[in-house]
Amino acid sequence: MDLFSFHEEAPGAIFWHHKGYVIYKTLVEFLRNKLRTAGYQEISTPVMVKSELFKKSGHWDFYKKDMFNFDVEDQSYSLKPMNCPGACLVYSTNTRSYQDLPLRYSDFGVLHRNELSGVLGGAFRVRQFTIDDAHHFVRPDQIQEEIKNVLLLVKEFYNDLGFKPEFFLSTKPQKAMGDPKLWELAEGGLKTALEEAKVTYGVKEKDGAFYGPKIDIHIKDSQERDWQLATIQLDFQIPEKMGLEYTDNQGKPQRPVIVHRAILGSVERFIGIMTEHFQGAFPYRLAPVQVSILPVSEKHNEKAQEVYEELMRQDVRVELNRDDKPLGAKIRDTTLQKVPFMVIIGDKEMQEPSLSVAVRNREGKDLGLMTVNEFIKTHLKSI
Ligand SMILES: [Zn+2]
Numbered sequence: 001m002d003l004f005s006f007h008e009e010a011p012g013a014i015f016w017h018h019k020g021y022v023i024y025k026t027l028v029e030f031l032r033n034k035l036r037t038a039g040y041q042e043i044s045t046p047v048m049v050k051s052e053l054f055k056k057s058g059h060w061d062f063y064k065k066d067m068f069n070f071d072v073e074d075q076s077y078s079l080k081p082m083n084c085p086g087a088c089l090v091y092s093t094n095t096r097s098y099q100d101l102p103l104r105y106s107d108f109g110v111l112h113r114n115e116l117s118g119v120l121g122g123a124f125r126v127r128q129f130t131i132d133d134a135h136h137f138v139r140p141d142q143i144q145e146e147i148k149n150v151l152l153l154v155k156e157f158y159n160d161l162g163f164k165p166e167f168f169l170s171t172k173p174q175k176a177m178g179d180p181k182l183w184e185l186a187e188g189g190l191k192t193a194l195e196e197a198k199v200t201y202g203v204k205e206k207d208g209a210f211y212g213p214k215i216d217i218h219i220k221d222s223q224e225r226d227w228q229l230a231t232i233q234l235d236f237q238i239p240e241k242m243g244l245e246y247t248d249n250q251g252k253p254q255r256p257v258i259v260h261r262a263i264l265g266s267v268e269r270f271i272g273i274m275t276e277h278f279q280g281a282f283p284y285r286l287a288p289v290q291v292s293i294l295p296v297s298e299k300h301n302e303k304a305q306e307v308y309e310e311l312m313r314q315d316v317r318v319e320l321n322r323d324d325k326p327l328g329a330k331i332r333d334t335t336l337q338k339v340p341f342m343v344i345i346g347d348k349e350m351q352e353p354s355l356s357v358a359v360r361n362r363e364g365k366d367l368g369l370m371t372v373n374e375f376i377k378t379h380l381k382s383i
Contacts, residue, residue: 001019001275001280001337001338002017002018002019003017003019003020003023003074003271003275003288004016004017004020004123005017006088006268008171010122010229011117011126011127011257012115012117012125012126012127012128012199012318013118013126013127013128014053014126014128014268016196016296017205018042018288019077019288020271020288021112021289022265022317023217023271023288023348024146024271024287024331025038026081026285026286027264027267027270027271027310027379028108028132029269029340030160030285031132031165031263031264032106032156033091034153034156034157035106035134038149038153039103039104040101040106040134040309041104041105041106041154042106042107042108043086043087043090043105043106044107044108044109044162045080045083045086045087045089045090045107045348046080046086047073047079047109048075048077048078048079048080048111049078049079049080049085049086050075050077050078051069051076051077051078052076052267053078053085053086053089054067054081054085054244054278054297055080056085056241057085057088057238057241057242058083058237058238058241059081059082059084059085059371061249061259062185062380063082065114065361066081066113066114066115067112067113067114068079068112068114070256071344079111079112080112081108081111081112081113082111082131082136083107083111083131084258084260085111086107086109087105087107087135087241088135088238088242088244088258089242090238091103091137091244091256092242092243092244092276095247096137096245096246096247096256097247098139098246098247098248098249098254100246101137101138101139101142101246101256102139102142102146103136103137104134104135104137105134105136106132106133106134107133107134107136108130108131108133108267109130109131109133109188110128110129111128111129111130111131111239112127112128113127113129113202114127115127116292122271122272123268123269123271123275124269124272124273125269126266126268126269127150129266129267129268129269130266130267130268131187131262131265131266131267132262132263132265132267133260133261133262134260134261135258135259135260135261135263136244136245136258136259136261137256137257137258138256138258138259139246139256139257140182140185140257143185143186143189143190143193143234143257143259144189144192144193144196145193146193146259146345147189147193147215147232147234147259148193148197150232150259150261151167151197151199151215151232152195152197153263154217154230154232154263155197155199157264158219158228161274161283161286163219163277164219164220165217165219166201166202166217166218166219166220166262167194167199167200167201167206167215167216167217167218168201168203168204168215168216168217168218169187169190169191169203169204169213169214169215170203170208170209170214170215170216171187171203171204171205171208171213171356172206172208172214173183173206173208173210174206176208176210177210177211177236177237178211178237179236180223181211182236183212186213186234186236186257187233190213190215190234194215194249195225201215202275203227204216205236209233209235210237211235211236211237211238211239212230212232212233212235212236213233213234213380214231214233215231215232215233216228216230216231217229217230217232217263218271221273221276221277222276222277222278222279223276227273228265229262229264229269229270229273230261230262230263230264230265230280231260231261231262231264231265232259232260232261233259233260233261233328234257234258234259234307235257235258235259235260236255236257238258238315239256239257239258240255240336241254244256244380245331251321254326260277274286276294279338280337280338280363281340282338283378284340284380285319286300287338287339287340288317289317289318289319289337290316290317290336290339290340290341290380291310291311291316291317291318291319291340291341291342291343291380292318292319292320292339292342293307293308293318293319293321293322293342293343293345293357294327294330294331294334294342294343294344295320295321295322295344295345295346295361296327296345296347297346298324298348299344300346300349300350301322301345303345303349303350303355304320304322304345306355307343307345307355307372308320310355311372311376312366314376316376316380316381319339321333321334327344327346331344331360333337334362335364338362339362340361340362341359341360341361341362341375341379341380342361342362343357343358343359343360344357344359344360345358346358346371347355349369352371354371354372354373355371355372355373355374356369356370356371356372357370357371357372359368359375359379367379
C-alpha cells in the first residue's frame, strides 16, 4: 500500500512514505483537536538530554540498558526514552499554586528505546517512536475527577475510530514504593473514576507499577487478537524525586501527583494494528486517498482534471488515475488500494449538463450517476 518501509541503514525506525504519513498526521491532528478542547497545553522537549536528568528522575536505575547513552564533550547524554522528566522541568519553571492545578501537558516527542535487533518487528516493535503522551500535574483530591475525564476521552476517541476499548485496573504490586495510605487513596480514586465514567473493567491483581496503580486499555482487532495500547498511570515517585511542589491554600508547599497517560500509545504501533484490523481499508477519515478518479479513456482526461480540481478545493484527498489501461484494470487496481470511493468519467458522464460522475464504493457497490456537488454532499460530507 506504499505506506512505509524499513531499511537496514536504520533498524527499528520507520521511513514514512507519503500515504502512510498522511495517516500518521491525520490521526495525530484528530487527537490534537480533541486535546485542545479538553484543556491541554502542548509542549515539546529535547530528544537529546544529559543522562543526569534520568538519574534524578529515577529512570536510570530501571531503564539504563534500554536507553541510547553516549558521550558528548566528555559529558554523558541520552536519547530520551520517555517524556516525563522533560515535562517535570517545564513544570518547575514557575511557582505553582493549588489553583493552577490540574496542569495538563501533552507531548508528541520522538522517543528512542534500545530494543535488541532480534526483537524488532515491523511497526509493532521499533526503536524510534512517538507516544501521544501527556502528564497531568494534579492535587491528590483531583485524582478521581481527572482520571474520569481521561477515561471519557479514551472512550470517545476509540468509538470514533470504531474500536471498543476494554479497561483493566492494575493494583498494588508486591514491591510497591511509597506511603500505603496514598496507595489506598489512589486505588479507591481509580475505581470510583471507572464507575463514574460508566466503564466496565477487569482487575489485574498486583500488576501496578512500583510507583503507582494504573488502568490499562486493550482492544481486540478484527482477528480477535488482544492488544494493550494505552495506560493511565498514577505516579507519586517522580514528583518526589524531581522536587516538584505547589503551594496549598495555607501557603504551604505540597507535592503534586502525576498522571501519565497515553490514548493510542505508540502512534507507529497503533497504525500497524489499524492496518491489520481494517485489512488496509481505513475509515474514510484516515484513508490516505479518499477518492480515485478514473477516466475511461484519454479523451475523458480533461473532464477528469476538472473533477479532480473541484474535489481538491473541497479538501478531499483525491488521486487522478491517468494510466493507459482498460477501465476494468483500473477499477481492480483501485480496489486493491482500498480507496473508499472511485468516480468514473466516460461518454455518458460527459454528456451531462453539469459536472457529473459515476460513483462506486470500495465494496463494489454502484452508487449511480450524480453531479460532483451531489457526490460531495451525500457521500463525503456525511462521513
Ligand atoms: Zn510519563
